[in-house]
Amino acid sequence: DNDITKVDSEEAAEAIDDIIIGKGLQRLKEIKGFAGIERYFCKEHFDYKVVVTFQGLDNFKKYMESHEKDMEDKFVEAASHSTDKGFEFQNFVSSKFGSFGGGQAFRALSVDDFTAF
Numbered sequence: 001d002n003d004i005t006k007v008d009s010e011e012a013a014e015a016i017d018d019i020i021i022g023k024g025l026q027r028l029k030e031i032k033g034f035a036g037i038e039r040y041f042c043k044e045h046f047d048y049k050v051v052v053t054f055q056g057l058d059n060f061k062k063y064m065e066s067h068e069k070d071m072e073d074k075f076v077e078a079a080s081h082s083t084d085k086g087f088e089f090q091n092f093v094s095s096k097f098g099s100f101g102g103g104q105a106f107r108a109l110s111v112d113d114f115t116a117f
Helices: 010-029 059-080 105-112
Strands: 004-005 034-043 049-056 088-090
Touching: 004 059, 010 034, 010 049, 010 059, 059 105
Parallel strands: none
Antiparallel strands: 004 049, 004 088, 034 049
């Protein structure tokens, strides 16, 4: 689950953190298959993104069917701190490449992508 919005300051991003992570993380931890939450904030363009990850498609589907509503009120509250007054929601299937995902994949990626270092 990939949730994106724009903010007008670092303080606004921190206010969203307080709501999404501060109030929502404990609830997410109770959901079967919850793998983690990552927050990204671009200080140049003021883009704010939250990525919620689940292990396995079935766990993600169960979250979408029943538990997504548990987080919906937190995103509505957090949206008041965004310039968009809302979040763009996207769902992705992900693959990780890196030193723990297989040395060959990491070496191949780092040769072509200087940001991989």
